[in-house]
Amino acid sequence: MHLLIQNAEIASEHSIHLTTGDIEVREGKIHRVGPQLPIPAEARVIDGTGKIAMPGLFDAHVHFREPGFENKETIATGSEAAIQGGITGVVMMPNTRPAIDCATVVANVLEIARRTSRIPIYTSGCVTQSRAGKALAGIDGMRRLGVKMLTDDGDTTENPAILLTAMRYATEFGMFFASHCEVPELAGPRALNEGVMSYRLGIQGSPACAEEIIIDRDIRLAHTAGAHIHIQHVSSKLGMETIRWWKNRGDVRVTAEVAPHHLMFCDEDIGDFDTHYKMNPPLRTRDDQQGLLEGLIEGVFDLIATDHAPHTAFEKSQDFVSAPNGITGVETALVSLYDRYIRHGTFGWDLIVKRFSAEPRRLMGLPVAEIAENAAADLILFDPLAETTFTPQFMKSKSINTPFLNQRLCGKVSLVLLGEHILLDSF
Ligand SMILES: [Zn+2]
Incomplete structure (x- = not known):
């Protein structure tokens, strides 16, 4: 998998401010992070504009x-x-x-x-x-x-x-x-x-x-x-x-x-x-x-x-x-x-x-997931302008006992990336 997420708002535990930048993911690792990275020839490009990228x-x-x-x-x-x-x-x-x-x-x-x-x-x-x-x-x-x-x-x-x-x-x-x-x-x-x-x-x-x-x-x-x-x-x-x-x-x-x-x-x-x-x-x-x-x-x-x-x-x-x-x-x-x-x-x-x-x-004594060069790919994109409705169809849990059942809330998880795999993809 080779992926370039462009123009995302990158969140960090160390700063209240988001950093706008591109994230290149290659072979299960975050290859590069920075402003306006070159587009690799065979990479899939995802427009991250307005989306929050976080571990x-x-x-x-x-x-x-x-x-x-x-x-x-x-x-x-x-x-x-x-x-x-x-x-x-x-x-x-x-x-x-x-x-x-x-x-x-x-x-x-x-x-x-x-x-x-x-x-x-x-x-x-x-x-x-x-x-x-x-x-x-x-x-x-x-x-x-x-x-x-x-x-x-x-x-x-x-x-x-x-x-x-x-x-x-x-x-x-x-x-x-x-x-x-x-x-x-x-x-x-x-x-x-x-x-x-x-x-x-x-x-x-x-x-x-x-x-x-x-x-x-x-x-x-x-x-x-x-x-x-x-x-x-x-x-x-x-x-x-x-x-x-x-x-x-x-x-x-x-x-x-x-x-x-x-x-x-x-x-x-x-x-x-x-x-x-x-x-x-x-x-x-x-x-x-x-x-x-x-x-x-x-x-x-x-x-x-x-x-x-x-x-x-x-x-x-x-x-x-x-x-x-x-x-x-x-x-x-x-x-x-x-x-x-x-x-x-x-x-x-x-x-x-x-x-x-x-x-x-x-x-748990585990390595912390980070959006940083050479870190293992473990990140999500969150779309603050989209909405999620928690219908039984949406939810993958066997049970639906939540006060949010059938409610529509602001925000949506739009991408989940872990290692070599895209686990959730709404692009
Ligand atoms: Zn308990």
């Missing part, structure tokens, strides 16, 4: 449901959905069936990924066997297969003594921990945030302190063990402030992520018991939402991660309390962040490149 995104929190829940999603459909959203690498969560808690399951998942995915798939591994919180998972075996992130995501590792033991053990191997923070006894039926909205809807709410207590507990455990702790899908402002406090101390390695839906919605958006606004942790108050946005802009959050959590239409059609938690996210994340925030100048493209491409790769 491929990386999502450090997805549920691709395989093995065990292939009716919701498979690695094949999940990875194609990711490509639709401009994402060229993901980290799977281990709450599959069986759970990804030992070398055998990791090997199986990576083999399926190798056969069925066009983008690299990484997987996290459980902290405890079957995520049951009782005994340590097969950590060393998973490490040998490249697992870096340990998490019982879906639930908190309830017993702090087991988590501390795991931290002391796995930190020796250079692994790190990712925490889903929630005191189960406080979280109740895990339906929505406790507050005015839960009283109004007449549903028992889950108070924000259920999350905040474990955010603090797990950072404290990491502080004791000398471990690296990554806090997943923070939904509360006080949770963000807790992370900021610990970061400011500077004596524990703590990173954190925020999900697009927590940046864009709050419990007031749930409206008519719409289960497409039901996830865990839940949408909290408008004040929380605003606090998370400020935390992202300030840099308290290292990453944006979607927590892509597909469920079938049947499951989501149940009543609000019975329906499972989670919404899909890989297809809608970038377009919705553009539509809601970048377009209005709330933050710039540099934040997206840093928080949704570079930092998640750094977290």
Whole structure:
């Protein structure tokens, strides 16, 4: 493949300003970047005028449901959905069936990924066997297969003594921990945030302190063990402030992520018991939402991660309390962040490149994708003047449980390029 993208607006994590230039891609590498490059004789030329060129995104929190829940999603459909959203690498969560808690399951998942995915798939591994919180998972075996992130995501590792033991053990191997923070006894039926909205809807709410207590507990455990702790899908402002406090101390390695839906919605958006606004942790108050946005802009959050959590239409059609938690996210994340925030100048493209491409790769110890000469080709083009309608036909995920279903938003991923292959091409 030989390609010349002309006159694109190139985004970088290092500058709020876009640089206008041409990008020549040859044999899976970025050959040259600069203004008005000569047109090579046999190259395909793409007009990038007005389009944003940026490195491929990386999502450090997805549920691709395989093995065990292939009716919701498979690695094949999940990875194609990711490509639709401009994402060229993901980290799977281990709450599959069986759970990804030992070398055998990791090997199986990576083999399926190798056969069925066009983008690299990484997987996290459980902290405890079957995520049951009782005994340590097969950590060393998973490490040998490249697992870096340990998490019982879906639930908190309830017993702090087991988590501390795991931290002391796995930190020796250079692994790190990712925490889903929630005191189960406080979280109740895990339906929505406790507050005015839960009283109004007449549903028992889950108070924000259920999350905040474990955010603090797990950072404290990491502080004791000398471990690296990554806090997943923070939904509360006080949770963000807790992370900021610990970061400011500077004596524990703590990173954190925020999900697009927590940046864009709050419990007031749930409206008519719409289960497409039901996830865990839940949408909290408008004040929380605003606090998370400020935390992202300030840099308290290292990453944006979607927590892509597909469920079938049947499951989501149940009543609000019975329906499972989670919404899909890989297809809608970038377009919705553009539509809601970048377009209005709330933050710039540099934040997206840093928080949704570079930092998640750094977290995973991977090389950062860059639009620079001699870098491996891993880039996307985004058309800010086009629109995307999230119809079931558009979406490649097996599930369509998103609040953006059938909505038309500004912006469109128009090209995804990875190595020797064009994965998405709307030119
Ligand atoms: Zn979670």
